[in-house]
Amino acid sequence: MKIKFIGAAGTVTGSKTLIESNGIRILIDCGLFQGIKPLRELNWEPLPVLASTIDFVLLTHGHLDHCGWLPRLVDQGFKGKIYCSEPTKAIAKLILLDSAKIQEEEAEKANKEKYSKHEVAQPLYNVEQAKKVFPLFRVVKTNEDVHLDAQITAIFVNAGHIIGACSIELTIENKTLAFSGDIGRDNDALMYPPTKPKKADYVFLESTYGNRIHPNTDVKLELEMYINNTIKNGGTVIIPSFAVERAQMVMYLLWQLREEDKIPNVPYIIDSPMGVSAFDIFFENLKWHKLSIEDCVAIGKMFTMISDYRETIETIYNKQPKVVIAASGMVTGGRVLSYLERYIELAETTVIIVGYQAEGTRGRKLLEGAKEVKIYGKYYPVMAKILEIEGLSAHGDQKDLLNWLSELENKPEKVFLVHGENQPADELRIKIGEQYGFDCSVPLMGQEFEI
Structure with a gap:
């Protein structure tokens, strides 16, 4: 099995993790890069594999940095299924339409007022391209097995964070891979606490606030x-x-x-x-x-x-x-x-x-x-x-992230820290090593692991 980190590695945007096993390709999230220009420019690059060869997208939640590249994926030939919760489907449709509309308007404004460096500014994708994503959504219920293949099963569980957000447990080649998605806070005023994994051979944990404790302020x-x-x-x-x-x-x-x-x-x-x-x-x-x-x-x-x-x-x-x-x-x-x-x-x-x-x-x-x-x-x-x-913040802090690992009944073979800038991710890596003794790694963008 191959795991390739093609987004949200060393940064908090552009979430995309590619899993390849026995000819099946699965993308966990398909997010848009935001922030500094070198990251934004990655949105215009094709994936390292042909979009048409990806079989499934498993969507943790509907934020732009997790679903915002789907119109490009579909435009480049993806025809598979996109699995997510009911609220995530509703939120993702809203966010994709809004994103497309903003890009169309900004391209139009840049052309009209001539402040683009390009001769003709183009939107990354338009509203019509965003709409082509919608027929591919498949709604799943939480805590129920989703059979992607005879040998591959996914379970979506509540992650807190935003409405519909899920962590995903993927059973593949007799290994359990736990993808946190974005983890909410244990004491959030609106959302229920995230469900913690009980078993995982490999963990893919977000690290947005890996070096911070939210202030205990009113x-x-x-x-x-x-x-x-x-x-x-x-x-x-x-x-x-x-x-x-x-x-x-x-x-x-x-x-x-x-x-x-x-x-x-x-x-x-x-x-x-x-x-x-x-x-x-x-x-x-x-x-x-x-x-x-x-x-x-x-x-x-x-x-x-x-x-x-x-x-x-x-x-x-x-x-x-x-x-x-x-x-x-x-x-x-x-x-x-x-x-x-x-x-x-x-x-x-x-x-x-x-x-x-x-x-x-x-x-x-x-x-x-x-x-x-x-x-x-x-x-x-x-x-x-x-x-x-x-x-x-809707993101868990360092304590919440460490706590998310607290109910694991086995020692994972490796914990990958994603969706965080380098310093927060590295500080969380040290903390996890000290508290749990887990082997922890902060992957680089484009890095591939065989497991």
């Missing part, structure tokens, strides 16, 4: 302070947010604060068609999260939910202090850029970062104190306050 109190201070000064709060789970988490916390009368009665806006649709998916999949139907209804009533871009423009030019949640979470695209074009130069604005910011993204640059930020080919001075609430 995130509601932080939100309360930041919002009250900003509104008191006549400013607007902008919260760049991943449209799935993070947006709903922030909505839930803001709803609690309003119910407790701890934040002012100003407009609370969710400006993300995908975020609005993702909220509907929460309604339809109550067993996947902790909110009741009554909670969902009450939260929905508090927010102005914007889908039409004309409403976005009206909201941007309305000078009334407000709180806006808008995608994308790493400030790499989406409607949050339209808000920042107007508000990043205003000292009374507060931008609250609430999720992981990959290397090279605008969000990371803002957190690192950038004095100016480039949006649609133009530079804007950063006068707004840039604040971070670390405790809202």
